[in-house]
Amino acid sequence: xxxxxxxxxxxxxxxxxxxxxxxxxxxxxxxxxxxxxxxxxxxxxxxxxxxxxxxxxxxxxxxxxxxxxxxxxxxxxxxxxxxxxxxxxxxxxxxxxxxxxxxx
Amino acid sequence: xxxxxxxxxxxxxxxxxxxxxxxxxxxxxxxxxxxxxxxxxxxxxxxxxxxxxxxxxxxxxxxxxxxxxxxxxxxxxxxxxxxxxxxxxxxxxxxxxxxxxxxxxxxxxxxxxxxxx
Numbered sequence: 001x002x003x004x005x006x007x008x009x010x011x012x013x014x015x016x017x018x019x020x021x022x023x024x025x026x027x028x029x030x031x032x033x034x035x036x037x038x039x040x041x042x043x044x045x046x047x048x049x050x051x052x053x054x055x056x057x058x059x060x061x062x063x064x065x066x067x068x069x070x071x072x073x074x075x076x077x078x079x080x081x082x083x084x085x086x087x088x089x090x091x092x093x094x095x096x097x098x099x100x101x102x103x104x
Numbered sequence: 105x106x107x108x109x110x111x112x113x114x115x116x117x118x119x120x121x122x123x124x125x126x127x128x129x130x131x132x133x134x135x136x137x138x139x140x141x142x143x144x145x146x147x148x149x150x151x152x153x154x155x156x157x158x159x160x161x162x163x164x165x166x167x168x169x170x171x172x173x174x175x176x177x178x179x180x181x182x183x184x185x186x187x188x189x190x191x192x193x194x195x196x197x198x199x200x201x202x203x204x205x206x207x208x209x210x211x212x213x214x215x216x217x218x219x220x221x
Binding site for chain 1: 127
């Protein structure tokens, strides 16, 4: 359920989940199962996965900007070293990265 | 409600669930994306405006229209332009919501096609 406070803070290391989710999904596959870092907290919004099927959008979800290392997403041969990709990801698609874990 | 095709692809060491053909970000497709400057055609501007007006009026949530686009059969989806997909999504949601019937849409389309030649 949505909490009154966000689960994550700017700077937190988070993993994007990879999970079957029939219907409308706002988490692109290219960040699923990857590690990123919270760079902004956008606020709480009605859940598009519910609204897309005429639900009422509850529970509302916290939305974060998450930064990813582009080389980790797409391989080091594309783009410039140090490139990052930022994507807006909802809280229920994130979990805290375990200590010491690094992106595949 | 029909569920979308679940596409599983292997990317490197893992497999990730794409939610449909629309979920194509990051996929190789043979070179840099060509993003030419182009003015929107009148019908594209109108599509955008009609969608905004319908959402503002409470006819549907924009998320429904996006989801409806994602339900377009993958072969058709890839052959359609951006605003053609918008129109497809809008039509589907208007039918789902009982605002228009497919017959009404077809009849009006035929009428306009005859008028405009």
